[in-house]
Amino acid sequence: MEPVPTIVTLGEPDRAAMLAHLQGLSAQDLALRFLQAYRPDQAGGLVERMLERGRAGRALNFGVRDPAHGGLLVMGMLAPYVPAGATADSAAELSLSVAPAARGRGYTRVVIAWALERARSEGRQRLTLYFSEANERIRKVVGDLRLPVVVTAGRGVVHIDLDAKDAGAASPADEQLRQLFEAAWESAASRL
Numbered sequence: 011m012e013p014v015p016t017i018v019t020l021g022e023p024d025r026a027a028m029l030a031h032l033q034g035l036s037a038q039d040l041a042l043r044f045l046q047a048y049r050p051d052q053a054g055g056l057v058e059r060m061l062e063r064g065r066a067g068r069a070l071n072f073g074v075r076d077p078a079h080g081g082l083l084v085m086g087m088l089a090p091y092v093p094a095g096a097t098a099d100s101a102a103e104l105s106l107s108v109a110p111a112a113r114g115r116g117y118t119r120v121v122i123a124w125a126l127e128r129a130r131s132e133g134r135q136r137l138t139l140y141f142s143e144a145n146e147r148i149r150k151v152v153g154d155l156r157l158p159v160v161v162t163a164g165r166g167v168v169h170i171d172l173d174a175k176d177a178g179a180a181s182p183a184d185e186q187l188r189q190l191f192e193a194a195w196e197s198a199a200s201r202l
């Protein structure tokens with residue numbers, strides 16, 4: 011049977027894999043991922059901060075493992091996000107990186123689809139994605155969502171609304187996303 015990539019939550023036992031994933035990213039990738047400059051030798055500190063946020067229940071660290079080697083093809087974080095003026099964690103913010111060798115397989119679309127369902131099941135009202143305006147790859151994926159993007163000072167943000175009341179009832183946008191992501195998932199699985 012074909013190995014199928016699955017999204018798993020990450021914690022303490024995954025420290026080494028998380029570190030290896032970040033160390034596999036270039037300085038430019040790190041800047042795009044975290045929206046500020048980091049040196050590769052700061053990767054260990056970043057992993058500790060991610061694990062700490064996870065322990066404190068302030069973030070969910072997740073990844074896609076390489077079925078062949080167990081390394082992380084994708085590593086991401088889903089964190090509650092309190093928009094300006096709001097009092098509750100009404101949104102979830104998604105950030106992710108794909109290992110250079112695993113790019114071009116559609117994992118970002120797969121992860122967005124998964125994050126939408128996860129955020130919806132947590133009762134969040136929207137999924138928010140921040141990205142650098144210079145990030146052509148993520149801009150391509152975000153552009154396909156056909157949602158308004160606000161760009162301020164070189165940073166873009168897109169909000170994907172989730173209608174928690176109607177969980178399970180797909181809106182037209184959901185249906186479009188679902189089709190996009192199902193195709194991406196099949197493509198990612200077949201290219202492993």
Ligand SMILES: CC(C)(COP(=O)(O)OP(=O)(O)OC[C@H]1O[C@@H](n2cnc3c(N)ncnc32)[C@H](O)[C@@H]1OP(=O)(O)O)[C@@H](O)C(=O)NCCC(=O)NCCS
Pocket residue numbers: 039040042043104105106107108109112113114115116117118119140141142145146147148150151
């Ligand atoms: C951004 C990132 C997650 C995308 O990984 P990915 O999903 O494997 O992306 P892909 O390689 O499939 O590229 C996504 C799209 O951009 C397109 N693309 C690739 N290089 C491009 C370029 N230089 N200019 C424009 N579009 C480009 C691809 O064709 C693809 O579109 P398609 O699926 O319609 O063919 C990955 O590049 C990464 O981890 N970068 C560093 C960290 C980061 O930027 N994180 C995102 C911010 S949270």
